[in-house]
Structure formats: C-alpha cells, structure tokens
Amino acid sequence: MANSPYSKLPPQAFWRQGVVQRHENAIHELYTPKFPIRKSDRFVTAGSCFAQHIGRSLKEEGFNVVDEEPFPQRGLKAIPVETRRALGFDLYSARYGNIYTSRQLLQLDKEAHGDLELTDPIWEKDATYFDSQRPNIDIAGFELAETVRENRKHHLDCVRQAFSKADIFVFTFGLTETWAHRASGEVYPVAPGVIAGTHDDETYTFKNLGYSDVLSDFLEFRERMMSRNPEVRFLVTVSPVPLTATMSGQHVEIATVRSKSILRAVCAELYDSFENVDYFPSYEMTTSQKNQGGAFASNLRTVKPSAVELVMNSFLKAHGYNSELTIEGGVSSPGLAEDHDMDSEDDLVCEEMLLDGFGSQ
Amino acid sequence: MKILVIGNSHAASLKQGFDRVRNLPEQIELTWFTCAGREFYKLTCDKHSFGLQNATRKPEIERKLIKRNGAARISIEAFDRILIAGHTNGFLEIITLLAQFGVEAVHAKPSTPILTKDGFTQCLDHILQSRIPNWGSSVTGIPVDMIPAPRLTDDVEPFLGSAPKFRFCRDLRKENERLFEILSFAEQRYAAFASDAGIHVLPQPDKTISKITGLTLPIFNRQIESIFGQAKAPDGAHVNWEYGLLAAEDYLNYINAALPQKVRH
Numbered sequence: 290m291a292n293s294p295y296s297k298l299p300p301q302a303f304w305r306q307g308v309v310q311r312h313e314n315a316i317h318e319l320y321t322p323k324f325p326i327r328k329s330d331r332f333v334t335a336g337s338c339f340a341q342h343i344g345r346s347l348k349e350e351g352f353n354v355v356d357e358e359p360f361p362q363r364g365l366k367a368i369p370v371e372t373r374r375a376l377g378f379d380l381y382s383a384r385y386g387n388i389y390t391s392r393q394l395l396q397l398d399k400e401a402h403g404d405l406e407l408t409d410p411i412w413e414k415d416a417t418y419f420d421s422q423r424p425n426i427d428i429a430g431f432e433l434a435e436t437v438r439e440n441r442k443h444h445l446d447c448v449r450q451a452f453s454k455a456d457i458f459v460f461t462f463g464l465t466e467t468w469a470h471r472a473s474g475e476v477y478p479v480a481p482g483v484i485a486g487t488h489d490d491e492t493y494t495f496k497n498l499g500y501s502d503v504l505s506d507f508l509e510f511r512e513r514m515m516s517r518n519p520e521v522r523f524l525v526t527v528s529p530v531p532l533t534a535t536m537s538g539q540h541v542e543i544a545t546v547r548s549k550s551i552l553r554a555v556c557a558e559l560y561d562s563f564e565n566v567d568y569f570p571s572y573e574m575t576t577s578q579k580n581q582g583g584a585f586a587s588n589l590r591t592v593k594p595s596a597v598e599l600v601m602n603s604f605l606k607a608h609g610y611n612s613e614l615t616i617e618g619g620v621s622s623p624g625l626a627e628d629h630d631m632d633s634e635d636d637l638v639c640e641e642m643l644l645d646g647f648g649s650q
Numbered sequence: 651m652k653i654l655v656i657g658n659s660h661a662a663s664l665k666q667g668f669d670r671v672r673n674l675p676e677q678i679e680l681t682w683f684t685c686a687g688r689e690f691y692k693l694t695c696d697k698h699s700f701g702l703q704n705a706t707r708k709p710e711i712e713r714k715l716i717k718r719n720g721a722a723r724i725s726i727e728a729f730d731r732i733l734i735a736g737h738t739n740g741f742l743e744i745i746t747l748l749a750q751f752g753v754e755a756v757h758a759k760p761s762t763p764i765l766t767k768d769g770f771t772q773c774l775d776h777i778l779q780s781r782i783p784n785w786g787s788s789v790t791g792i793p794v795d796m797i798p799a800p801r802l803t804d805d806v807e808p809f810l811g812s813a814p815k816f817r818f819c820r821d822l823r824k825e826n827e828r829l830f831e832i833l834s835f836a837e838q839r840y841a842a843f844a845s846d847a848g849i850h851v852l853p854q855p856d857k858t859i860s861k862i863t864g865l866t867l868p869i870f871n872r873q874i875e876s877i878f879g880q881a882k883a884p885d886g887a888h889v890n891w892e893y894g895l896l897a898a899e900d901y902l903n904y905i906n907a908a909l910p911q912k913v914r915h
Binding site: 358361363364365367368369372375376378384427428429430431432433436439440443444446 | 740742743746747750751754755761762763764765766767768769772773776777779780781814
C-alpha cells in the first residue's frame with residue numbers, strides 16, 4: 290500500500306475499526322485525558338441536570354467533591370437522599386441547582402463575588418416567594434421575600450467558598466436557550482411562570498445563545514476563576530439530554546442539534562486553546578451511532594442508568610480507576626443492550642422537564 | 651387485663667410509677683420485658699412473640715435478655731395489650747435538625763440554609779416515621795400503646811460536655827421562642843403516624859413539660875433509678891418515679907376509657 294499520512298494512524302482513527310468494530314465495552318477509548326486527576330483533588334461540579342451524575346459518581350468513587358452547602362448528615366440519616374435532593378442539597382458543590390447555560394454560570398460567579406446585584410432576584414407565586422435563580426430548591430416557596438434574600442446571601446457565601454476551593458471545576462453545558470430579563474440581561478434557569486413568577490413580554494425575553502455568546506461567557510468565567518485561583522483546571526462536558534421544548538420556532542429536534550452543536554463547538558475551542566481545559570466526551574459516548582439509540586429510554590430523552598454507568602466508568606477507567614460504579618436504577622453489568630426502559634424521567638432533579646407539561650397530550 | 655410492658659431503660663421510671671399507683675385495679679396485671687436501649691432496638695415482634703430472633707447469632711444480647719427477663723423472647727399470646735415504654739420518638743433528631751437549619755418564621759439560625767415550613771415538615775416527617783416501631787396491632791393482633799422516651803431536660807447546663815444534643819438544646823432554648831410549639835407539633839404528628847401503624851401514643855404528661863421551652867422540667871430528671879431500684883447519676887435524659895407515676899396514671903386513664911363499659915375499673 291502506498292505511503293500516506295493515514296497509513297500509520299491507530300485503529301481508532303478509522304470509523305470501521307474505531308466505531309463499527311469497537312467492542313461495546315470499549316467506549317472508554319473515546320477519551321484520552323489531557324491531565325491526570327487524583328482522588329484528593331478538590332472537585333467542584335456544576336451544570337445542567339446530567340452533571341448531577343458526574344458529581345454523584347465521583348463521590349461514590351471516593352473523590353474529594355466539594356460541598357460547601359451540604360445537608361448536615363450528623364444525626365439526620367432518617368432523611369432520605371431523595372428528600373435532600375428535592376430540597377436542593379447533595380446535587381452540586383453548593384445549593385445552586387442546575388446551571389443550564391454559560392450565562393447563568395458567569396452571572397452566579399459575578400453575583401457571588403459582589404460584581405453583580407440581580408435586578409429580579411425574587412419571584413412570586415400565590416403569595417409565596419422563590420429565588421428566581423433556583424426556584425426549585427424548596428418548591429413550597431417562602432412566606433416572606435426577605436427570607437429568600439437571607440437564604441440567597443448565605444448561598445452566595447457558600448458559592449464563593451466552593452469556587453475558591455476548586456482544583457478541578459467540572460461544568461456540563463446543557464442549553465443555549467434561556468429566558469432573560471429584558472432590562473438587565475439577567476438569565477434564569479427556567480422560564481418565569483413555570484415554577485413561579487409570571488411571564489410577561491415586556492419584562493422577559495427569550496434568548497438563544499450563539500457560539501460567540503457561550504464562548505465569551507465561559508472565557509470570562511475562566512478568567513475570573515483563574516484570577517482568584519490560578520491553578521484551577523476545568524473539565525467540561527456537554528449534556529446528551531435533548532431539549533424538552535424549544536422556543537426557537539424551529540422543530541425541537543433541529544433546535545436540539547443547534548444547541549448541542551454550539552456547546553460542543555465551544556468545548557472544542559476551549560479544549561484546543563487551553564492546557565487547563567479538558568473535554569470529557571459523555572455526549573459522544575451516549576449519542577454514538579454505535580449505540581443505535583440504545584442509551585436512551587423510551588422517551589428518547591432520558592439517558593438510561595446503564596448508559597450513565599458505562600459513561601462514568603469509562604471516565605474513571607481512562608483516569609486509571611478501575612471502577613464498577615452502579616448508578617441508581619441502573620444495571621451493574623456494562624453494555625447498553627439491556628432493556629431498561631423508563632417512561633418517566635430518572636431520579637435527577639431537573640426543572641427543564643417541567644416544560645413537557647406544557648405540550649399537548 | 652394482662653398487659654405486657656416492653657421497653658428500654660426509660661421503662662424504669664414507668665415501673666417505679668406503677669409501683670406507686672394508688673389502688674391499681676386488681677384486674678390490671680403487668681409483665682415487664684425490658685433491656686438496655688442498645689439491645690431494645692434489635693428486638694422484633696410478630697403475632698406470637700416479642701424479643702430476640704436468631705438468638706444463636708447474637709449470644710451476648712441473648713445472655714443479657716435471659717439474665718434480666720428469664721428468656722430472650724416472650725410469648726404475647728396470653729396478653730390483652732402491649733405497652734411500649736421509652737421508645738425514642740425522634741425528638742433528638744428534631745433538635746439536631748433545628749441546630750443546623752433555619753426554618754422560615756419558626757426558627758432563625760444565622761449562617762445556615764433556611765427551609766420553608768413545608769421543607770422542614772418533610773424532614774420532620776421522615777424523622778418521625780423512621781422512629782415508629784413495626785410492632786403495631788396489625789402485627790400483634792392485640793392493642794399496642796406507647797409511652798415514648800421523655801424529652802430532654804430543660805436544665806442542660808450540667809450535661810453540656812456529655813453529648814452534642816445538650817449543646818444543641820442549650821442553643822435552641824436561647825434562640826427559639828417557639829421550641830415549645832415545634833415539639834408539640836412533632837408530638838402530634840408522631841402520634842398520628844404511630845396511629846396509622848396501629849400504635850396509640852400517649853403524649854408526655856403535661857405537668858412534666860416546661861411551658862416555655864417544651865423540654866422536661868428538671869425536677870423530673872433528679873433522683874433517677876434503674877429498673878432494679880439502684881440509684882443512677884442524672885443524665886438529662888432519664889426521668890424519675892414522679893414522672894413515671896404521672897405517665898402511668900395517664901395510661902391507666904386511657905385504657906380505662908378505651909375499655910368496654912362493663913370491664914372498666
């Protein structure tokens with residue numbers, strides 16, 4: 290065979306050998322870590338609901354996952370993890386709930402460090418009050434707006450502490466679509482009116498972040514983090530979970546591909562540009578043609594626990610930790626072929642799925 | 651009426667109380683089957699008996715039960731009712747919860763997350779439900795009543811060094827003017843959950859509770875004794891015969907009212 294630049298490439302550089310002939314348990318081959326991680330590294334996690342899997346898996350494997358706003362464990366074992374999570378605890382490194390967009394992440398960092406005062410921090414519903422940035426943390430709502438302010442003040446202290454401690458900041462990009470306050474440009478994790486607040490076109494507007502928006506948001510966030518913590522490293526991922534609904538005017542499947550493509554492209558740019566940014570391809574591992582859709586439950590949206598297990602075990606394996614993680618509701622044996630069907634969402638706390646209720650049956 | 655009293659160390663005050671009840675009706679016949687708390691919560695009940703299962707796997711517990719009660723398990727078939735004495739009702743965990751969270755309009759706790767009342771109630775309910783024994787009337791086939799462990803003493807100062815719960819209590823006594831209400835609320839919810847499980851819970855005797863803090867009046871935490879009548883050092887958790895007498899009287903009044911007219915004493 291004639292000499293060509295392709296002749297010395299490894300098998301994984303070729304579709305047939307790398308994908309078609311790949312053993313279903315060899316999905317870890319998709320990931321080559323840029324830098325090593327240690328269990329003693331302090332991991333701070335944030336992102337869209339899929340990011341909860343990453344934090345949980347790292348914790349389960351004994352990694353040092355920072356939680357600056359934990360549910361106190363001492364003497365309170367009777368309170369099950371589902372309740373703690375429903376109250377916004379045990380999800381991330383502080384009680385911020387899901388951070389779906391790069392804009393929300395940047396905004397939180399600015400607010401936590403006193404560089405931003407929110408214009409619209411409190412939403413009302415039926416005479417109860419909610420934190421507009423995390424309306425899902427205690428779904429009953431507070432009796433007084435002042436309590437929301439006080440609670441947020443404590444939360445921001447915890448965020449500041451958590452972010453300052455990160456050796457590795459893990460962020461899962463989830464969405465580009467968001468809702469923003471027209472006057473201030475502040476964004477929210479969920480549209481006003483879904484959990485609390487009232488939507489009106491004069492106050493709020495839909496915003497679909499573009500490539501340059503997402504990239505500049507994250508670059509600014511990275512700069513801010515590094516100005517306080519120069520040694521911090523970033524591990525970025527893209528959530529494989531499709532949009533529940535879109536306001537873009539496009540078909541939801543087209544809108545999903547647009548969103549995920551932008552997020553993926555930003556990750557590529559970050560990965561290519563910075564030594565301290567690694568990309569973990571959970572998105573590709575889940576959506577790979579090799580799986581023939583088998584990583585998703587019957588709603589074609591929820592990632593099966595067995596797939597999450599495989600993805601997270603691949604991450605750990607690539608880093609030299611031979612793990613056999615078991616994800617709640619999952620199956621311990623690897624492979625995506627098991628028929629583990631789920632009509633409902635899994636056990637993640639996820640505001641975005643509430644949008645499903647607005648669709649016609 | 652044959653009543654089987656099963657309980658832990660808190661059963662001591664109740665036994666001493668029953669011993670002092672004036673004119674205990676002749677038809678009331680009490681049988682005691684007790685042990686220390688660390689063994690008590692390992693015991694099980696079914697429709698035939700109460701005590702230790704698989705005794706051969708737990709020889710040390712078996713030995714202690716036999717030494718105190720003459721057997722590791724007691725048949726319940728000859729009894730008309732069961733009284734559970736001293737079972738924990740989760741109040742220590744509630745104090746622990748309040749020590750680590752604020753609750754809107756109920757409990758201010760600086761530099762901690764604040765829960766809504768609803769969020770707090772969810773947590774409270776999990777705590778209370780986790781402390782309901784699985785020995786209700788649907789299991790035993792006979793009525794089951796409970797006199798839970800008393801609340802901690804209102805005078806926590808002497809015990810601050812012995813366990814964090816007393817420090818939590820001290821702080822709550824200072825910080826929270828609504829502790830009385832919270833504990834009363836918890837007591838009512840516990841009774842409701844227990845009722846669902848086929849257990850009637852008697853509230854702590856009103857005369858033993860501080861109307862300010864909801865904790866046990868210190869006079870009832872003095873001069874405590876073991877179930878065998880040996881003096882014990884006050885520990886802020888156990889109570890004396892005076893408390894036991896009030897609880898015993900409340901219980902006798904309850905079962906008398908619960909009985910058919912013709913057998914009331």
